[in-house]
Amino acid sequence: MVSLMDEPAPALARIEDIRIPGPAGEIPARVYSASAATTPLPAVVYFHGGGWVQGDLETHHGLCARLAKHAGVLVVAVDYRLAPEHKFPAAVDDCLAAYRWARAKGRDVGADPARVAVAGDSAGGNLSATVSQLAASEGSPVPTCQVLIYPAVDFSLDTASHREMVEGHVIPRERVLWYMQQYLRNDADKTDLRASPLRASSLRGSRRR
Numbered sequence: 001m002v003s004l005m006d007e008p009a010p011a012l013a014r015i016e017d018i019r020i021p022g023p024a025g026e027i028p029a030r031v032y033s034a035s036a037a038t039t040p041l042p043a044v045v046y047f048h049g050g051g052w053v054q055g056d057l058e059t060h061h062g063l064c065a066r067l068a069k070h071a072g073v074l075v076v077a078v079d080y081r082l083a084p085e086h087k088f089p090a091a092v093d094d095c096l097a098a099y100r101w102a103r104a105k106g107r108d109v110g111a112d113p114a115r116v117a118v119a120g121d122s123a124g125g126n127l128s129a130t131v132s133q134l135a136a137s138e139g140s141p142v143p144t145c146q147v148l149i150y151p152a153v154d155f156s157l158d159t160a161s162h163r164e165m166v167e168g169h170v171i172p173r174e175r176v177l178w179y180m181q182q183y184l185r186n187d188a189d190k191t192d193l194r195a196s197p198l199r200a201s202s203l204r205g206s207r208r209r
Helices: 002-006 061-071 090-109 123-137 160-165 173-183 187-192
Strands: 015-020 027-033 041-046 076-079 111-120 146-149
Touching: 015 090, 015 160, 027 090, 041 061, 041 090, 041 123, 061 146, 061 160, 090 111, 090 123, 111 123, 123 146
Parallel strands: 041 076, 041 111, 111 146
Antiparallel strands: 015 027, 027 076
């Protein structure tokens, strides 16, 4: 599974580095499209995994390029701020800003602002779910769809899988705890819905039907 992340990027009609306005300065991002046509494409705003500590545009370059090619979408990969230098909720703020930008200005890069999805793996899945809930709560257009790839969605860490997979061969519990310590500011952040979106009392309205 992990080796799939390292497959080289296919040749695309367009791969372009851009900057998106953010709450703490410009956010680096990268646009992927397999189409040279000028017709706006449905967009996927992609948030990479890495425990909110690791990962960047390069670690997920091949994955985002393959997604653009095989799904026929325009992918906007977001290089949000990382912990421990930038604690929670910095990553959330950057990802929400990138999603809002795609809705408001996506046409500038060839995206259809009426069809914007969010996607991400692990920490990126967490950020995708959180962005969807925040969009719904503020009355903004919610993502056309969410693609949550093994998302981390609850910092209570008290599920059966956390007990049974303490020595998990992919990410052992000790490593998960380390990521959490780098990302969150204090214990109170564990129950913040922007960190633990699974704790929301209702998921109604956080995705478009």
